Amino acid sequence: MYLLPLLSTFLSSFLCGSMFARLFGHRGSIVISIFCLLVSFLSSLLIWYEVAIASCEVYVDVFGTWFTVGSFNVYWNIYVDLTTAHMLLTVTSVSFAVHCYATVYMKSDPHLNLFMSYLSLFTFFMVVLVCSDNLIGMLVGWEGIGVCSYLLIGYYSHRLSAVKSAQKAILVNRVSDGLLLWGILWVWWHTGSLEYDLACLSTQTSIFLSLAILIGAMGKSAQIGFHVWLADAMEGPTPVSALIHAATLVTAGVYVMTRLSVFYDGVIIVVGALTALMAGIFGYFQADLKRVIAFSTCSQLGYMMVSVGLGEHGADAAMCHLMTHASFKAALFLAAGVIITSAGGNQHMGRYGGLSAIHCSLFCFLTLLVGCLCLMGLPETSGFYSKETIINLSYVCFNPLADYAHTLLVIAAFITCSYTVKLFIQSFFYDFNGSDFNVNPVNPSPNLLIGVAFTVLLFDIMFKIWTGTNLLSGILFFVPWGVKTLPVGLMIAGFLTATAAVTSRNFGLMRFCATRWGFDQLYARTIVQLVLDWGRITWGTGDKGLFIVNNLYGRSSK
Structure with missing residues (x-):
């Protein structure tokens, strides 16, 4: 059972991308990919139950020794603990929903078999990354998702912008991946081991290692300085955006940093806080629907990085926010894809406004609404519990840099509320260009697979509200009342600011912020x-x- 997530995703990629795909056709590839991902999702659910509920950690020797250098042996092993079980369930649930959605969104594509193969291969390498028990196995999955992201972002190879975006993503990640590889080699040189437990390192060595591995994580998780590839990755199809920016590639850096829990450094706090503020400002001044959601992902990754730098409880809070963020961000991307399709492929929010539930279905409207509320942090939503925990931890942490990080995170929360409400209002309420969508309503017929994708993500959001996402909030009872209620007040202020800004055409710093500070x-x-x-x-x-x-x-x- 513990090998089923690996075997099913690899089998889906192989059958959909090999010569056998001609025998199956598009319908056969759709059935195979969805069935294999369903098996992967259900097996991950059972694994999560055994590990999280029954407290049964599992160690599996898959292929034995991989290679030997002197007396040093590297094994192909799978180790499933609580962190792996959480991450595995998150990856497979979001990937299953994206596969269901992609079969409808890409149904007119002549190379649908190849696209489904890329998606399944991406999921396979992500499962390899989270299930590995050492840094070498992690690096195999790390490089695998990098190559698959290049293939998926540049899937529309006939478009020059997509090809350049794919090249930009792979080149930026080459820099960070090189430093990550250098850090892994340094770990082996000083310790003789590549296990995740690096407590035997000296203090001076840990500082340099933390910087090398931090820069490696910054590239994948699109932190400040390495964020330039993230928005351009929106040139890929919408299912790619949902898979890359929700629970897989961009969260790989945060996952590795939580695994290497010895690397607590003030640099992580500074990088995360600046990323959260910077990406929020960029997202506010974007007019492209998918780019706004992409920069919101970058901003939330900044929250996770800050939390990783706050100690052991911060690492747990980062994983909680990673899990909750994956669900509602994937729902946001999939709902955005339905909106874009209903608007004739237009992604400019200033040209929506006339859309309604008649054009993009009531289910899509409600999914986008729930995703926006979770991103804003409305009380009693999953995003509220995980994000508030990080903000409160930054307030009570004894690290002197945490005070500055708390201020930046609070400002970023206000900006997040502003551009989220602005996105929702521009999509469904205000009409800027005078076009009347009611003349020729698109009225797409409800599709079963899109409904399954939305249902899986919405149930995942509800599940995370009631189980485990707010456990850390119990230890923060000593946080002052004003600090705990500040995010709620900022949410209301962001709502008022967005409603005023969306009807106004006078923005002072629009040009500078719309160019993303000239990076x-x-x-x-x-x-x-x-x-x-x-x-x-x-x-x-x-x-x-x-x-x-x-x-x-x-x-x-x-």
Whole structure:
């Protein structure tokens, strides 16, 4: 049973992407992928029950020794503890919902078999990452999801913007992955082991290792400085956005940091707090529906990073927020896909407004509403419990940097409420361009698989409200009443601000914030241009010159 999540996802990818896919056709590939992901989801649910409820941790030797270096052996092993069980259930549930949704969203695509194969392969490598018991196995899954993200973001290869976005994502992650690999090698050099337990490291070594592995996690989790690929990844299909930005690729960095719990450093707190504030500002000034949700993901990842830097309880709170965020963020992306389809493929929020439940179904309207409320942190929602716990922990933590992080997180919470309400109002209430969608209503017929996807995510949200997401809140009874109620007041203030801003066309810092503080321009004019110049010089004096000399020498000898 513990191998079923791995076997079923790999079997789905192999059958949908191999030569056998021609025998099955599109319908056969749809049935195979959904059935395999359903098996993966149900087996993960049983694994979660045995590990979380029955307190039964499992260690499985899969293939024995992988390779040997001297007296050092690396094994293919699976270790399922409480953290792995939580992450495994989150990944498979969201992936199952995305697969169901993708079969309808991509039904007219001529290469549907290949797309479903990529999705299943992505899920397989994510399961490898979370189930591994050592850093080498984790690195295999880490690199696997990186390659699959490149294939999925650039799936529309006929579009130049999609190809450039995929290249940008893989290149930015190459920098961070290189430092992560360097950190793993350093761990092996100093300890002779690649297990997650690194408590035997010295203090000085831990500082350098924490920086290397932190930068590796920053690339995958799109922290400040490495965030430039995240919004451009929206060039991929909407199911890709839901899978990458909900429970899989972007949360891999947070998962690794919670696993390496010895690396508590003030740098993590600073990076996370600045990311939360920066991404919130960027999301507020975006007009593209999917990019707003993408920057909200980046902002929430900043919350998780801050929580990881707050100690053992902070790591638990980060995992709680990771689980709750995965459910409602996937629901937001899938509902956004239905809205975009209902609007004729238009992603600009300023051109919606006339949409209603007639065009994108009442189920989609309610799903988007629930996702927005959870993202805002409405009391008694899953997002409220997990986010409030992180904010309160940053207030009571003895780390001096936590006080500044608390202030930035509170401001980020206010901005989150503002752009979330702005998104919802622009999608369904205000009409800016004067177009009347009621003239030719799209009125898409309800689809069973989209309903299944929405239902799985909504039940997941409700399940996390009632089980385990607010356990850490019980230890925060000594937090002052004003601090605990501050996020609720900021939510109301954000609602009022959004309703005022969405009807106004005068934004003071819009141009600067809409260009995302010029990070892309800065990189393009410094690092990228410098690398291209060096490549041109080496090509002209090295490669080209070498070939010319060899050709001339060959001709003269003849």
